[in-house]
Amino acid sequence: MNILQPRPRLGDPTPYTFPKPRHLRVGNGDIVAIDVPGQPYAAIRLIHPAGGATEPHDRMGVGALTSEALEDGVHGNSSLAPALERHGAEWMSRIGWDSFVTGVDAPANRIVDATSLFMEAVRTPALRPDDVVSRREQLVERFRLETSVAPTLAARAIGGQLFSGRYATPLTGGPVKLQEVTPEVVTDFHSRSIAAVAGTLVVVGDLSDVDLEDLGKRVFGDAAETPEQPVSPPEAAEGELPGVLVINRPDSVQSALVLAQRSPSRSEIDLPKAEGMSDVLGGMFTSRLNTELRERLGYTYGVGCRFDLRRDSGIFLISTQVETPTTAPSITAMLEQIEQLRSDGVTPDELAAVRESNTVGLPVTYSNSRSLAGALVEMVVHDLPDDHVDQLRAGFERITAGDLHDAAREYLSPSDSVVIVAGDASEVVGPLEDLGFGAVTVREPETLWA
Template sequence: MSMLQPRPELGPPQPYTFPKPRRLSVGSGHVIAIDVPGQQYAAVRLVQPAGAANEPLDRMGVAYLTGEVLEDGVRGNSSLAPALEQYGAEWVCRVTWDSFVTGVDAPITRISDAVALFAEAVRAPALRPEDVVRRRDQLIERFWLDSSVPSTLAMRAVGGQLFTGRYGTPLNGGPVKLRDLTPEVVADFHARSIASVAGTLVVVGDLSGVDLEELGKTVFADAAPTPTAPITPPEHASGERPRIMLLDRPGSVQSAVVLAHHAPSRPETDLPKADGMSDVLGGMFTSRLNMELRERLGYTYGVGCQFDLRRDSGVFILRTQVDAAATAHSVTVTLAEIDRLQADGVTEEELEAVRESNTVGLPVTYSTARSLASALVEMVVHDLPEDHVDRLRAGFEGLTAEDLGMAARNLLHPRESVVIVAGDAAQIEEPLRETGFGPVSVRDPESLWS
């Protein structure tokens, strides 16, 4: 007798509406919350505008380093995590170009205790000099360790090829600039940009018994109103484009390839059109580049393609990792696929795949407190309306093939790109020159941040 049950038939996708958040002002700060009945593990995030983009050039990396040092807590020496563990809570910190986000994930029954510990760690950490130096040295060591991975190395070189100023150095400041950061610099940044700034508190979970106003008072205390972060478009780096920069890694059997160029800022970008077009080119498993470079040619395990959009600027990035012998051909194939997409547009099958991949899975995408909190954080950072997710869904549902074809022509600029390759120059320099894409320069990776 068979124990197998018949497979259930799939029904039509269910419509999804993003939950309406509750908003309230507490002191100089704001609380944005989503009540999710039955969600017993809450996500709490404090959003402040102290992102890395606004750092002075002599303090590059201070936001990132401060985020690391906060984990040492009010007693120093990595004391925060053990203190939170007694409440089943976990520390969260993420520094981006546009924001400084800290928080905790905690059982809803212990949220008051966990948030009190979190607030103390954010507002009044020990910031012991020995902890700052230890964390700084660890970041420098980690920088070089991570840069030994070709894909990481190539990605970290993008900023310096497209921008001058702060964006020309990696988010964490790079090894040279990090070395210049002293405990006094970290303490000053924390006092001015973190401890004294209220920010916006995001809370998601089963809030039936949670006093949101009391949580806000605990986190904001007497901090000042959040200042408006200046938005100044960054200067573009000079140099001929298109061009290829080859980061020499002698003996490397693979090459990391990144194609990058400038893109509009987050407020200037129609996300469904931009992301939908990017999905067709290299953002989905069935994308054109994945089918060509992976499935047909067998050069790579996969291709990635995305827009990195910030408040003041943007970058389009296409990346893959291929066998060294296939490096130059991978570049020409990539350029040919971009040309074909711009000339011929997308098919109805590709359009439908974009729609489904960005709408059908929304109930799963936003099924956890963390994912809902992340969406609210994005809304705060980029001043988005509270129905932002619903507008995105409607935008993807209303896409046409013409929309995506136009996005490819307007947003892809291969002849204004820089291709960065991390690989064995002795093996791939001449083939890269023969592509005719642009001049090829060879650099020692360690010279990028010296």
């Protein structure tokens, strides 16, 4: 007897539809919620428009330090995590250029208790001076440790090459500016920008037994309405483009490379076209940059590119790490691939890969509360419509080869780019000057954010 059954015939994939959020106004705050029946874990996020881009120059890094200090809870000395663990809950806090996001992930049947603890930590933290100073020292030391790694060092130098003002300094403020942020500055920032502002609450999970209005009252209390955030394009950095910055790492056997340029803001860019083009160039394993630099030339284990989009601006960057002698040839290869994409466009196979990679996997991408909450946070921060994910999927489904070719010509501009090399200056400066891409400047790492 043949017990083997024929494999079922696969049908066409069903287009993914993002769940429709529910909106509530409670007091001076807004709630955006998605009910996911049967989802046992919930994600709660509170969004404040107190991102790093709003920080004055004498308080750079205050948002990052406050985000760290909130974890000390209402009793100080890292008291929040153990309190949440009793409810099976986990704390999160993240500062971005455009937002200050705090939150908790908890079992759905513990949402109320976990949210109460979470809100105490957000609205009425201890912020003991000793705790804040300790967190500041940890943040400074972490910055130094992270920038001792060449790719991180190169990436954090991008802002100073493309922007003046706040974006020229990393989000955490850098070690020098961060040391100037006192406990009093943190307390003032928290009082004005977090405790006194209602914000927007995102709630995702099985909400069948959750009273959202009661939850909103617990979270918002009598906090003031969330203020509008002005959006104005940041100023460009001084100096001519294109250019090359070498961050000297004597005796380094490898170079970390970044090629970066400014791009339109999140609201100005055509995302399916831009990200589809980026996928073809360096966003997928089968991308042109990876095929050229990894597979054909053997210069690197991997290379990638992406957009970093903000409310008032954006960055497009390519990054990789190569052996020192191949530094200049790798940049040449990058520029050649960019020019070929700009001149010739994409192939039918590349177009099909872009469509598939950005549509077929959406049910998995948004399969849990945390990922759904992440999408809602993006919608709130960037003023996107409820059907943003569906619009994005539809955009990828109808995208054409001409669209991707147009995006390459619109969004890729090597003449407006900077190349950053974290490597041995004595070995790479000569070949980089011979490359003729732009003026070559050498800096020591410790001088970048002094």
